[in-house]
Amino acid sequence: MSRTGRVERTTKETKVLVEVDLDGTGVSDVSTGVGFFDHMLDQLAKHGLFDLTVRTDGDLHIDSHHTMEDTSLALGAAFREALGDRAGIRRFADAKVPLDEALAEVTVDVSGRPYLVHSEPEGMAPVIGRDYDTTMTRHIFESFVAQARVALHIHVPYGRNAHHIVEAQFKALARALRTATEDDPRVSGVPSTKGVL
Numbered sequence: 620m621s622r623t624g625r626v627e628r629t630t631k632e633t634k635v636l637v638e639v640d641l642d643g644t645g646v647s648d649v650s651t652g653v654g655f656f657d658h659m660l661d662q663l664a665k666h667g668l669f670d671l672t673v674r675t676d677g678d679l680h681i682d683s684h685h686t687m688e689d690t691s692l693a694l695g696a697a698f699r700e701a702l703g704d705r706a707g708i709r710r711f712a713d714a715k716v717p718l719d720e721a722l723a724e725v726t727v728d729v730s731g732r733p734y735l736v737h738s739e740p741e742g743m744a745p746v747i748g749r750d751y752d753t754t755m756t757r758h759i760f761e762s763f764v765a766q767a768r769v770a771l772h773i774h775v776p777y778g779r780n781a782h783h784i785v786e787a788q789f790k791a792l793a794r795a796l797r798t799a800t801e802d803d804p805r806v807s808g809v810p811s812t813k814g815v816l
Contacts, residue, residue: 721778
């Protein structure tokens with residue numbers, strides 16, 4: 620059975636298309652107009668082995684906030700659609716990913732309940748590249764979690780370079796989501812005593 624999701628989201632601020640295949644090979648075709656964010660979505664696809672298409676046309680003449688927020692909401696909704704009833708998946712997973720001096724630790728529960736715990740080093744550079752506001756990293760994950768309906772804990776205990784700190788988070792998220800959404804041949808039905816996720 621195909622585990623794919625396709626979401627279109629149109630507002631006065633953005634027009635977004637996201638397509639995801641959870642059982643892909645890591646191929647990405649991403650264009651949001653925010654270079655570093657595109658790079659992070661490419662990391663999510665590559666290290667999660669998700670095939671991912673993202674097309675966002677946003678009000679970048681204002682700033683990059685709406686573009687990244689609405690893309691993340693659509694991405695979460697596409698993941699939720701691709702997961703279906705979540706039967707047969709592993710559900711829980713964690714990953715630790717170093718990137719030079721930075722380390723990211725991610726734990727995920729594909730629970731049907733959105734929750735985010737997020738911490739990263741203080742005093743990060745305010746901008747990466749031309750237009751990636753580093754305070755948006757948490758909001759990107761908040762937006763994704765709200766629509767994907769997963770519990771996500773992200774902790775970066777140390778790191779100096781803002782690029783490394785953020786990229787390690789996306790790579791660790793990719794690895795954790797990859798494992799959590801994989802089919803587990805020992806699981807029969809939904810992995811919950813409630814019978815639903």
